[in-house]
Amino acid sequence: AQSVTQLDSQVPVFEEAPVELRCNYSSSVSVYLFWYVQYPNQGLQLLLKYLSGSTLVKGINGFEAEFNKSQTSFHLRKPSVHISDTAEYFCAVSDLSTGGFKTIFGAGTRLFVKA
Amino acid sequence: ETGVTQSPTHLIKTRGQQVTLRCSSQSGHNTVSWYQQALGQGPQFIFQYYREEENGRGNFPPRFSGLQFPNYSSELNVNALELDDSALYLCASSLAQNGYTFGSGTRLTVV
Numbered sequence: 001a002q003s004v005t006q007l008d009s010q011v012p013v014f015e016e017a018p019v020e021l022r023c024n025y026s027s028s029v030s031v032y033l034f035w036y037v038q039y040p041n042q043g044l045q046l047l048l049k050y051l052s053g054s055t056l057v058k059g060i061n062g063f064e065a066e067f068n069k070s071q072t073s074f075h076l077r078k079p080s081v082h083i084s085d086t087a088e089y090f091c092a093v094s095d096l097s098t099g100g101f102k103t104i105f106g107a108g109t110r111l112f113v114k115a
Numbered sequence: 116e117t118g119v120t121q122s123p124t125h126l127i128k129t130r131g132q133q134v135t136l137r138c139s140s141q142s143g144h145n146t147v148s149w150y151q152q153a154l155g156q157g158p159q160f161i162f163q164y165y166r167e168e169e170n171g172r173g174n175f176p177p178r179f180s181g182l183q184f185p186n187y188s189s190e191l192n193v194n195a196l197e198l199d200d201s202a203l204y205l206c207a208s209s210l211a212q213n214g215y216t217f218g219s220g221t222r223l224t225v226v
Contacts, residue, residue: 004157032212043119043205043217044158051213090157094212101171103148103215105157 002027002095004106012112015083021076021109023091030096033074034103035065038088047089050074061085086113117142119218121206127224128196134223136191140208141216146170147189148215149181150205158205164189193223201225 007022025031032051036044048059055067065076074091091106120139128134140147146165150158160173164183178194187208193200201224207215 034214036215036217041219043219044207044215045217046214049214096212101146101163101165102160102173103212104160105150107157 002031002093002102002104004091004093004104006089006091006106006109008109009107010110010112012114013081014114016080018079019077019081019085019111021089021091021111023074023076023106025072025074025091025093027072027093027095027097032094032096033065033067034092034094035059035063035074035076036090036092036105037061038090038108040087044090047076081111081113083113083115085111087111119206119208119216121204121218121221123221124219125222125224127226130196130198130225132196133192133194134196136193136204136206136221136223138189138191138206138208138218140187140189140206144208144210144216145187146209146211147183147187148207148209149189149191150207151175151200152203152205152220154202161191196225198225 003026005024013019034049035047038044050067058064088108094103148163149161152158162172163170167183180192183189203220205220206218
């Protein structure tokens with residue numbers, strides 16, 4: 001069964017510093033990968049997605065992620081964070097071998113940006 | 116382009132009661148998925164509907180059921196509510212597997 005592990009439950013970082021949120025998945029060969037952001041008392045918003053092609057994916061708000069098939073990882077990065085990036089971030093995977101209908105989410109990483 | 120709309124936003128129910136949550140999907144999206152998000156946790160997959168048929172189900176008991184209508188809107192029904200059903204219920208619509216558009220959720224409290 002597929003699973004998603006977000007290696008850090010909380011990541012504190014100073015404003016304008018770089019950040020990496022780590023995600024590993026356990027699944028079959030063919031997957032779609034996603035990162036979502038959730039602000040307090042709101043639903044989730046899609047940041048970026050990997051479906052195929054280039055392993056470096058760029059998303060909204062200056063975020064990017066790199067798909068590493070050999071390490072089954074999909075880490076999220078931003079070179080310089082802002083206070084407004086403080087939120088919960090979720091990594092998610094769809095396993096295409098099961099028809100891709102079921103997207104599994106990690107437990108989330110709380111990014112806290114300090115002034 | 117309208118997004119995903121969920122109603123109600125908040126709901127308080129008594130243990131043993133039944134509840135219906137509603138979702139209007141984004142225009143053009145034919146697939147609706149429902150998730151349960153307990154406090155401090157990631158969303159857990161309940162089920163998905165595609166063209167009015169259940170297309171997959173997570174590890175939730177049969178008292179969680181759903182419907183999708185011809186206009187692709189959807190309902191989540193939960194019977195015999197338990198205290199552990201207290202959570203944020205998220206509806207997400209999609210077209211194929213291009214990623215979800217989520218609603219803001221319904222906060223259900225069971226007392």
